[in-house]
Amino acid sequence: MSKEKVVLAFSGGLDTSFCVPYLIDQGFEVHTLFVNTGGVSTKTIDEIEGTAMKLGAAKHWTVDGQQELWDTIVKPLVWGGALYQDQYPVLCADRYLIAKEAVQLCKQLNTTLVAHGCTGMGNDQVRFDLSIKALSNLTILSPIRDIQKSVSDVRQYEIDYLSQKGHQVSAVHKSYSVNENLLGVTISGGAIDKWQEPESNTYILTKNPEEVQQETSHITFEFVAGELKTLSGENVNGVEAMQQLNQTLGGQGIGRGIYTGDTIIGLKGRIVFEAPALLGLLTAHKALEEVVMTQQQNHFKPSLARKWIDLVYQGFYFDPLTTNVQQFLKSSQQNVTGKVTLKVSAGHIEAVAVDSPNMIVDQDVEYAQKANWGIEEATGFIKLFGQSTATWSSVQQGNGGW
Numbered sequence: 449m450s451k452e453k454v455v456l457a458f459s460g461g462l463d464t465s466f467c468v469p470y471l472i473d474q475g476f477e478v479h480t481l482f483v484n485t486g487g488v489s490t491k492t493i494d495e496i497e498g499t500a501m502k503l504g505a506a507k508h509w510t511v512d513g514q515q516e517l518w519d520t521i522v523k524p525l526v527w528g529g530a531l532y533q534d535q536y537p538v539l540c541a542d543r544y545l546i547a548k549e550a551v552q553l554c555k556q557l558n559t560t561l562v563a564h565g566c567t568g569m570g571n572d573q574v575r576f577d578l579s580i581k582a583l584s585n586l587t588i589l590s591p592i593r594d595i596q597k598s599v600s601d602v603r604q605y606e607i608d609y610l611s612q613k614g615h616q617v618s619a620v621h622k623s624y625s626v627n628e629n630l631l632g633v634t635i636s637g638g639a640i641d642k643w644q645e646p647e648s649n650t651y652i653l654t655k656n657p658e659e660v661q662q663e664t665s666h667i668t669f670e671f672v673a674g675e676l677k678t679l680s681g682e683n684v685n686g687v688e689a690m691q692q693l694n695q696t697l698g699g700q701g702i703g704r705g706i707y708t709g710d711t712i713i714g715l716k717g718r719i720v721f722e723a724p725a726l727l728g729l730l731t732a733h734k735a736l737e738e739v740v741m742t743q744q745q746n747h748f749k750p751s752l753a754r755k756w757i758d759l760v761y762q763g764f765y766f767d768p769l770t771t772n773v774q775q776f777l778k779s780s781q782q783n784v785t786g787k788v789t790l791k792v793s794a795g796h797i798e799a800v801a802v803d804s805p806n807m808i809v810d811q812d813v814e815y816a817q818k819a820n821w822g823i824e825e826a827t828g829f830i831k832l833f834g835q836s837t838a839t840w841s842s843v844q845q846g847n848g849g850w
Contacts, residue, residue, distance in 0.1 A: 451477040454561040454589060455553045457546050457576070458482050458508075460496040461625065462617055463565035466606040467591045468503035469613050471563060476589075479557060480505040483549045485542035486514045486630025486690065503615060509553060513545045517630050518686035520545070521760075525726070526733050527674050527777040528753030532761045536707040537723050537730070539631045543572055544765040547579035554586055563589040568596045571712045574763040582766035628652065630690045632703065632723030646706070646720050653694055653722040657701030657795025666800075667696070668789045669732040674781025676729065693725030701795040703727045712762050728797060732788040735799035740783045740806040749780055 454471055458464045458480035471478050480500040484493060493510060500508040521541045531537050550562050562580055566573035573590065580586055592602065599605045607617050624637040633652045640646050648656070670678040676689055684692065697703055703724030711717040738746060756773045764770060786804025790797050810820070819826075831838075 451475060452561060453477045453479055453506075453557050453559040454563050455479050455481055455550050455557065455559065456505075456563040457550050457565070458496070458500055458505075459565075459627070460499045461565075462603065462606055462610075463567070463592055463625075465499060465503060465615065465617070466610055467563060467565045468500065468505055469615075470591045470595075470609070471589065472504050476561070477506045478504065478563075479553070480508045481511065481546075481550055481553055482508070483511045483513045483542070483546045485517045485545060486687065487628035487633065487694075503613075511549050513542070513549065514630055514687045515685075516545055517542055518690070522631065522686060522690070522726070522729075523675060524756065524774045524777050525760075526676075526729050527781055528749075528756050529730055529734050529737070530750060530753035530757040532757050533707075533709040535705065535709060536719075536721065536761070537631065537726050538757060538760050539627070539629065539634050539721055539723060539726075540572065540575065541631065541760050541765070542629045543575040544579050544760075547576050548583060551580060551583045551586065554584070560585075560587055561589060562586045563591065565592055566590060567602065568593040569713070569715065571717075571761075571763075574712045575765075578763040579766055624650070626652070630687065631726055632694070632721060635720045636718070640706075640718055640720050643718060650720055651704065651722060653698040653724060654704050655699055655701045657704075660699075660701045660794035662794055664791060664793045665700075666789050666791055667693075667728070668787055669729070670787045671733060671736055672785050674733070674737075674778075674784040689729075690725040693728050697724035697728050697792065697797070698722065700724075700792055702792070702797055704795075728790060731797055731799055732790055733784070735788045735802050736786050736804060737784050739802055740786065740804050740808060741780070742808065745780060749777070752776055 452475070454476045456464065456467055456471065456478055458468070459482065468478050468480065482493070482496050482500075488496075497508045497510060521544075525538065525541075554560070554562050564573070564576045566576055573593065577588055580588055595605060596602055610617055624635055627634045635650055635652070638647060638650065640650065668678075668680050669676060676684070676686065678684060679689055679692060703722050703726070705721050705723070706718065707721055708716070708718045741749070752773050756770065756777065759765065759767060759770045759773070783806040785806060786802065788799050789801040791800045
């Protein structure tokens with residue numbers, strides 16, 4: 449009798465590597481799926497496939513999801529410009545593409561079983577489970593959550609289990625959990641989990657700013673309707689731009705961060721993240737957006753941007769509200785066309801020049817220098833603008849206050 453097939457979202461890390469022989473021991477035919485959302489070389493992709501086959505996978509599948517990640521996540525993230533809890537640029541958002549591709553492969557293989565290597569303490573289990581449930585009626589298998597019922601040191605149990613099967617775990621995977629994609633890198637484990645200063649070998653994309661030569665350079669970003677089109681005059685697509693910026697800005701020690709905050713399931717979490725390209729894009733885009741949008745747009749849009757980032761972080765990417773908000777963000781970009789120059793130095797970037805045909809600038813008015821109105825208009829405006837407060841003060845004085 450043929451074994452029941454299961455599609456396993458596979459990264460080649462400790463957790464998903466453990467899942468392959470574990471599921472085989474449970475009697476399943478395991479099909480591993482790696483969705484390349486960026487940040488990995490061709491050599492690494494081949495190594496991931498080799499690892500899957502050595503572990504006993506019946507077949508390994510690789511899907512290139514880099515362009516889709518740019519189109520569905522990076523663009524609206526830049527349009528919004530918000531960070532989760534004002535710190536974290538949701539580098540975890542590629543999980544939605546992985547879940548979507550896993551569901552599609554299950555349909556292709558005519559199986560009702562899908563599996564992931566998420567732990568029972570983390571956020572990714574929420575993102576995977578909610579996405580799979582939003583897209584299908586598949587049964588979800590989660591080996592790591594299974595063993596957590598009876599195992600205290602899960603990571604060591606996985607290492608020992610794989611060792612008994614003849615598979616050795618790298619030193620990096622023993623100490624850290626690393627997730628890399630087009631958006632950047634997130635790292636947990638080691639000193640990070642202990643709320644201590646991360647070790648120097650923690651970082652992958654960025655150099656230590658203290659060790660970078662003190663040289664200054666400039667990068668010019670050109671946007672059309674909110675979407676990046678050129679870098680320093682060269683045409684680039686989104687994937688190319690992220691790759692170039694991660695290398696260039698990361699080499700200047702830009703984009704490091706430590707996120708400490710609330711996880712979806714109510715724990716306090718801490719991760720190191722690196723997002724050089726994303727920080728450059730967000731900085732340039734914001735500088736342009738501020739001068740081409742009206743005051744009301746600039747005041748209101750951030751509230752919806754925060755809602756979008758919250759939905760994406762918390763597992764609700766496939767909720768219709770995410771699409772609703774995303775459509776608003778896209779519509780807000782109609783006039784966000786122009787060029788921004790960033791000044792880059794060790795560990796620091798700054799938008800130093802902005803040029804756009806849509807800048808909301810009156811040539812007869814210059815802040816703190818000149819205006820095309822007189823003192824009567826200025827004082828009249830101030831009087832009316834503060835009338836409520838002035839009246840309140842008058843009433844308080846009449847009642848013996850102040």
